[in-house]
Amino acid sequence: MLRSKLKPALAYLVLIVPSSLIILGFLWLLITSFSTRVEGLQSLGWTLNNWRFLWESPFGPQYPSIWTVTLNTLVMSLIMTLIVVVVSSLTGYALSRMKFPGRKGFLSLTLILHAFPSVTLLIPIYFVLLWIAKIPLIGRDVPLLGGFGYNTIGGVALVMVAFQLPFGIWIMKGFFDNISWDMERSALIDGASRFKVWWQIIMPNIKPGIAALSIFSFLTAWNAYLIPLTFTAGRAGKSAVLSLYLQNFISESVMTEWNAVAAVGLFQLVPVVLFFLFTQEALLNIYSGGKKGGV
Amino acid sequence: MKIALEALNKHFGKVKAVDNLDLEIGDGEFVALLGPSGCGKTTTLLMLAGIYKPTSGHICFDDRVVNHLLPKERNIGMVFQSYALYPHMTTFDNIAYPLKLKRVRRREIKERVQKSADMMGIGDLLDRKPAQLSGGQQQRVALARALVKEPAILLFDEPLSNLDAKLRLRMRGEIKRLQEDLGVTAVYVTHDQVEAMTMASRIALMNYGVLQTYGTPNQLYDHPDTFFVAGFIGAPPMNFLEMTFEERENGFYLKTQALEIRISAERGALAKQNDIPQRVIMGIRPESVSIVAERDGDFKAEVHLIEPLGREDLVTFRFIDEEIRVLVPAPFDGRIGETICLKLDKEKAHLFNPETEVSVLRTGNGRSS
Numbered sequence: 001m002l003r004s005k006l007k008p009a010l011a012y013l014v015l016i017v018p019s020s021l022i023i024l025g026f027l028w029l030l031i032t033s034f035s036t037r038v039e040g041l042q043s044l045g046w047t048l049n050n051w052r053f054l055w056e057s058p059f060g061p062q063y064p065s066i067w068t069v070t071l072n073t074l075v076m077s078l079i080m081t082l083i084v085v086v087v088s089s090l091t092g093y094a095l096s097r098m099k100f101p102g103r104k105g106f107l108s109l110t111l112i113l114h115a116f117p118s119v120t121l122l123i124p125i126y127f128v129l130l131w132i133a134k135i136p137l138i139g140r141d142v143p144l145l146g147g148f149g150y151n152t153i154g155g156v157a158l159v160m161v162a163f164q165l166p167f168g169i170w171i172m173k174g175f176f177d178n179i180s181w182d183m184e185r186s187a188l189i190d191g192a193s194r195f196k197v198w199w200q201i202i203m204p205n206i207k208p209g210i211a212a213l214s215i216f217s218f219l220t221a222w223n224a225y226l227i228p229l230t231f232t233a234g235r236a237g238k239s240a241v242l243s244l245y246l247q248n249f250i251s252e253s254v255m256t257e258w259n260a261v262a263a264v265g266l267f268q269l270v271p272v273v274l275f276f277l278f279t280q281e282a283l284l285n286i287y288s289g290g291k292k293g294g295v
Numbered sequence: 296m297k298i299a300l301e302a303l304n305k306h307f308g309k310v311k312a313v314d315n316l317d318l319e320i321g322d323g324e325f326v327a328l329l330g331p332s333g334c335g336k337t338t339t340l341l342m343l344a345g346i347y348k349p350t351s352g353h354i355c356f357d358d359r360v361v362n363h364l365l366p367k368e369r370n371i372g373m374v375f376q377s378y379a380l381y382p383h384m385t386t387f388d389n390i391a392y393p394l395k396l397k398r399v400r401r402r403e404i405k406e407r408v409q410k411s412a413d414m415m416g417i418g419d420l421l422d423r424k425p426a427q428l429s430g431g432q433q434q435r436v437a438l439a440r441a442l443v444k445e446p447a448i449l450l451f452d453e454p455l456s457n458l459d460a461k462l463r464l465r466m467r468g469e470i471k472r473l474q475e476d477l478g479v480t481a482v483y484v485t486h487d488q489v490e491a492m493t494m495a496s497r498i499a500l501m502n503y504g505v506l507q508t509y510g511t512p513n514q515l516y517d518h519p520d521t522f523f524v525a526g527f528i529g530a531p532p533m534n535f536l537e538m539t540f541e542e543r544e545n546g547f548y549l550k551t552q553a554l555e556i557r558i559s560a561e562r563g564a565l566a567k568q569n570d571i572p573q574r575v576i577m578g579i580r581p582e583s584v585s586i587v588a589e590r591d592g593d594f595k596a597e598v599h600l601i602e603p604l605g606r607e608d609l610v611t612f613r614f615i616d617e618e619i620r621v622l623v624p625a626p627f628d629g630r631i632g633e634t635i636c637l638k639l640d641k642e643k644a645h646l647f648n649p650e651t652e653v654s655v656l657r658t659g660n661g662r663s664s
């Protein structure tokens with residue numbers, strides 16, 4: 001009797017200790033963002049001043065407002081997620097189902113690319129983006145994205161897509177591999193075209209895979225720092241994203257306003273938390289290895 | 296619809312999955328493709344379905360070559376071993392899918408789905424998802440989906456392998472009845488000879504991609520053309536003994552160290568005509584050997600193993616270094632170690648050339664007597 005209660009209690013204990021450490025950190029963040037100063041977790045005076053950046057630009061009008069920056073981040077993350085999901089699911093399907101020369105080579109190559117440290121590629125990619133920027137139309141003057149060249153949202157998204165694709169392709173290939181050939185054959189015999197088989201039969205059955213990849217891609221893009229930093233004109237530019245905006249508050253010349261940093265940090269965190277809340281089930285599905293109750 | 300396969304080949308790289316297959320299937324016939332796994336039977340079925348393209352040769356439906364037709368243009372229904380239901384659709388949507396793709400009007404879809412679901416006894420499960428159905432029910436949904444478009448040909452790929460023994464027996468009967476009632480041409484792939492024997496009007500036995508024989512279940516059982524057919528068909532399997540063939544003044548004899556039997560002049564002559572070699576393989580089914588009194592026996596053997604099967608007992612006898620299995624009416628009253636006299640039904644013995652593995656008792660039309 002005691003034993004049966006002891007076991008779950010122990011499990012909870014093991015879970016509570018590390019989670020409380022993390023929660024403590026977030027708690028500090030929350031308290032700090034609403035305080036003038038803090039000592040430990042104790043506020044030495046409450047204020048909304050740190051959240052001023054929401055309605056006015058703290059560094060002057062030449063800097064982009066938080067809302068432009070948020071829109072930039074959102075557009076970049078969505079664009080990247082969309083491209084990664086579409087390209088990965090098409091590529092994954094082909095790699096899982098079709099036999100063509102170079103298939104194995106392609107698969108190992110993507111794996112190597114995935115393992116490749118992206119830092120080493122920053123300089124060559126910089127030159128590529130500079131070159132793209134010179135192409136008329138798509139280089140610079142696309143609304144919302146700016147374009148696909150250097151110092152544009154589209155350009156950053158493009159680089160992120162390139163780094164994310166190997167991972168995406170492998171994930172999607174795995175999900176396609178789990179779908180039996182018979183189901184596809186059955187649909188072909190039932191009268192579906194190849195495209196309809198893919199769209200009406202295969203895609204609905206790899207929804208968990210698509211959900212997984214979307215979440216990972218979106219979060220990767222939302223939190224990206226190195227690539228936006230390298231390929232835009234920096235935190236003051238029109239293409240700045242949230243992680244760069246945060247950098248505005250940390251500078252060498254002026255004293256760092258940690259309370260404001262906490263506020264912006266929390267602001268950047270909100271969509272991520274919301275995202276996790278709504279996609280928790282899908283995420284669990286992925287970790288437990290695909291859907292339950294399939295045929 | 297009639298089906299004809301002419302010199303059909305399917306190669307995967309260097310592997311000849313189907314090797315020069317000729318087969319004719321009559322309208323409304325139920326043909327089983329039987330063979331061990333990897334013998335090319337499923338590959339043949341998938342070529343009929345249009346999933347695989349033949350490397351060479353022709354597939355004809357009613358004298359029309361259909362090699363180039365897509366699966367959806369062939370008017371076939373297929374049932375898979377894994378059922379291949381669409382897990383994200385309800386039973387209704389699964390069955391309705393072929394009709395929706397044909398753009399049948401919604402009301403007609405509803406009627407036809409209901410009709411074919413009722414026929415399979417799953418009319419009340421239409422709003423369930425496949426994961427909520429038992430194996431037998433999933434099987435019925437798969438059948439209903441294959442039937443709903445009223446196909447000219449039904450293809451089965453080991454549809455009963457995933458069911459338990461009792462359900463398998465029941466579905467066996469149901470599928471056969473259904474096929475007869477609808478009069479639809481059916482091709483049924485299986486590795487289970489009992490399924491093939493009980494359901495099919497003709498059996499095509501394959502091995503290593505080559506058609507071994509094609510005939511009615513009784514022909515295959517009573518007059519196997521080749522050593523492979525003789526050994527594959529029948530459970531418990533046929534006994535084989537290596538023997539020496541001798542022609543003497545008073546008749547034809549088969550000899551081993553332990554026994555000598557005389558075969559009829561007619562069969563001896565036929566064997567001679569087919570160039571019977573001196574060393575032959577004699578095959579005899581367990582039910583063609585009987586226990587007799589000592590003076591009537593062909594040879595003596597020692598009881599080695601007794602396996603009760605209910606209605607009969609399967610007894611393994613040993614003599615010198617050979618073994619022979621015999622079906623005797625239960626209960627068998629002998630004891631292990633006891634020596635008993637056995638007699639072979641010589642008219643039911645089969646003789647095979649060990650080199651070519653072909654029956655030397657075959658008559659002019661290729662069928663052994």
